């Protein structure tokens with residue numbers, strides 16, 4: 001019998017999902033750690049840095065601030081609530 005993944009844990013650091021708002025243009029972004037670069041900062045705390053797809057500004061997010069991923073359905077519901 002081969003090994004089956006019954007439930008995918010998705011706890012590898014590169015699989016962690018983050019959300020943050022771009023300070024420059026206000027876009028709400030969702031991304032994986034592997035979409036950005038990891039900045040090792042012992043003073044201010046480690047960060048994931050991504051380039052905003054809308055305005056190319058750097059968006060810095062604390063590396064330990066990962067969240068549960070929003071599905072396409074979650075995003076559609078949010079967009080509807082915001083009148084989009």
Ligand SMILES: [Zn+2]
Pocket residue numbers: 022023024025026027052053054055056057
């Ligand atoms: Zn932006």
